[in-house]
Amino acid sequence: xxxxxxxxxxxxxxxxxxxxxxxxxxxxxxxxxxxxxxxxxxxxxxxxxxxxxxxxxxxxxxxxxxxxxxxxxxxxxxxxxxxxx
Numbered sequence: 099x100x101x102x103x104x105x106x107x108x109x110x111x112x113x114x115x116x117x118x119x120x121x122x123x124x125x126x127x128x129x130x131x132x133x134x135x136x137x138x139x140x141x142x143x144x145x146x147x148x149x150x151x152x153x154x155x156x157x158x159x160x161x162x163x164x165x166x167x168x169x170x171x172x173x174x175x176x177x178x179x180x181x182x183x
Contacts, residue, residue, distance in 0.1 A: 104158050106182060109160060109182075119137060119138050121134075121182040131153065132171045135152065151168055151171060
């Protein structure tokens with residue numbers, strides 16, 4: 099799945115604000131990637147509460163997934179993760 103540079107810049111800005119230094123594509127929603135932002139000191143799949151999942155709209159604006167969208171993204175999860183940063 100291809101990553102848009104404009105989207106990555108927005109995700110990095112969000113990540114820096116929250117001390118998250120890892121961006122991974124973890125699923126898809128409406129044909130666009132779903133990104134998980136997390137801190138590298140927290141192991142993959144650690145139970146830390148609600149995951150920090152983001153995607154983007156048709157205009158390339160990044161948004162955080164709501165509970166329904168997270169549910170849909172989890173259902174479409176295929177077990178593959180792609181590191182972006």
